[in-house]
Amino acid sequence: MPKPLTPNQEMYLKTIYEIVDEGSEPRVKSIAERLGVRMPSVTGALETLRVRGLVSHDRYGDVRLTVRGRKTAREVKTRNDLLHKFLLEVLKLPPEIAARDACVLEHVVSPVTLERLESFLNFLRVCNRGASETIAHFEDWLSCQERGAACRECPGPGGKPCAS
Amino acid sequence: MPKPLTPNQEMYLKTIYEIVDEGSEPRVKSIAERLGVRMPSVTGALETLRVRGLVSHDRYGDVRLTVRGRKTAREVKTRNDLLHKFLLEVLKLPPEIAARDACVLEHVVSPVTLERLESFLNFLRVCNRGASETIAHFEDWLSCQERGAACRECPGPGGKPCAS
DNA sequence: GAAGCAAGTTAGGAGTTCCAAACTCTTCGG
DNA sequence: CCGAAGAGTTTGGAACTCCTAACTTGCTTC
Numbered sequence: 001m002p003k004p005l006t007p008n009q010e011m012y013l014k015t016i017y018e019i020v021d022e023g024s025e026p027r028v029k030s031i032a033e034r035l036g037v038r039m040p041s042v043t044g045a046l047e048t049l050r051v052r053g054l055v056s057h058d059r060y061g062d063v064r065l066t067v068r069g070r071k072t073a074r075e076v077k078t079r080n081d082l083l084h085k086f087l088l089e090v091l092k093l094p095p096e097i098a099a100r101d102a103c104v105l106e107h108v109v110s111p112v113t114l115e116r117l118e119s120f121l122n123f124l125r126v127c128n129r130g131a132s133e134t135i136a137h138f139e140d141w142l143s144c145q146e147r148g149a150a151c152r153e154c155p156g157p158g159g160k161p162c163a164s
Numbered sequence: 165m166p167k168p169l170t171p172n173q174e175m176y177l178k179t180i181y182e183i184v185d186e187g188s189e190p191r192v193k194s195i196a197e198r199l200g201v202r203m204p205s206v207t208g209a210l211e212t213l214r215v216r217g218l219v220s221h222d223r224y225g226d227v228r229l230t231v232r233g234r235k236t237a238r239e240v241k242t243r244n245d246l247l248h249k250f251l252l253e254v255l256k257l258p259p260e261i262a263a264r265d266a267c268v269l270e271h272v273v274s275p276v277t278l279e280r281l282e283s284f285l286n287f288l289r290v291c292n293r294g295a296s297e298t299i300a301h302f303e304d305w306l307s308c309q310e311r312g313a314a315c316r317e318c319p320g321p322g323g324k325p326c327a328s
Numbered sequence: 329g330a331a332g333c334a335a336g337t338t339a340g341g342a343g344t345t346c347c348a349a350a351c352t353c354t355t356c357g358g
Numbered sequence: 359c360c361g362a363a364g365a366g367t368t369t370g371g372a373a374c375t376c377c378t379a380a381c382t383t384g385c386t387t388c
Binding site (some may be wrong): 193 | 364365366367368369
């Protein structure tokens with residue numbers, strides 16, 4: 001079995017995939033900009049990925065994902081989408097935080113946990129015993145918390161319901 | 165501002181903290197065993213942590229956390245506990261998976277997300293509009309899913325309720 | 329077609345993290 | 359009190375990641 005990719009290597013793959021997905025040519029420069037690194041770092045990373053058979057890249061030439069590279073990139077992206085959805089729709093995190101965290105978590109969360117998160121989202125979708133209402137209540141409760149007040153029906157910081 | 169610690173460095177700190185917490189002397193060997201690395205790795209890591217003022221350690225001498233090191237270790241442990249609780253109590257993950265994932269996530273999750281997870285757990289505790297019931301339903305639904313059946317009231321994979 | 333600029337690469341260096349092998353120190357038993 | 363065993367360290371090497379500085383290449387424009 002091949003050594004697993006590092007988080008960084010997965011990030012390079014995902015970034016190339018996204019650039020292509022947006023209809024642009026993946027250039028060393030644009031990859032560097034997206035990842036917040038300098039061009040030599042990209043050249044180096046592409047070399048390791050090339051050796052592993054995930055991208056094709058000749059000196060001064062085009063950067064392309066191989067079939068295997070594209071497959072891996074899609075997997076990373078799938079993990080990201082799932083985490084992002086959870087952070088956004090369940091935890092109600094602001095978009096920038098959700099995006100940032102999904103981007104870190106996508107490389108480290110276990111498959112089992114990922115699957116469970118997916119189940120949780122499915123459950124919220126199909127449950128007809130008030131699961132989505134609970135999530136809606138959570139959002140209400142959060143905004144009461146922010147005002148330092150108690151929620152209409154659930155106790156707030158002070159333990160007492162408020163009028164909101 | 166000091167450079168942030170790497171996940172690894174946080175792990176070393178947390179490990180030493182736990183060993184002390186259990187009433188043992190933190191030895192290079194026991195730290196190595198817990199972290200699944202060899203002794204030279206520990207010696208090296210202790211040196212970087214020493215330079216950063218987080219542990220005290222003389223050649224062949226005792227390993228101790230400094231005040232700052234202990235503070236950091238406690239912070240890591242707090243993050244771990246919170247994540248662990250969430251993975252266990254909300255996602256209903258098996259203990260080994262929850263422990264493993266909490267241990268990775270503790271180093272990378274943003275403070276905002278951590279706080280939100282804490283809010284979520286608080287919400288489940290204090291909500292009197294059925295939040296904890298929803299989580300209980302999730303657990304039921306999961307076991308139905310495992311049997312490939314539908315839940316009593318929420319639709320399962322086939323979209324239809326079952327008798328469970 | 330040549331010059332210049334932007335893109336890309338190489339070279340060299342630093343930090344982190346790990347390892348095996350070889351060495352040193354401490355401690356404990358005889 | 360001395361020597362062996364185990365604990366701990368040093369050395370040297372590998373992988374990954376990043377950087378700056380200097381160099382090369384390709385393209386575009388005059």
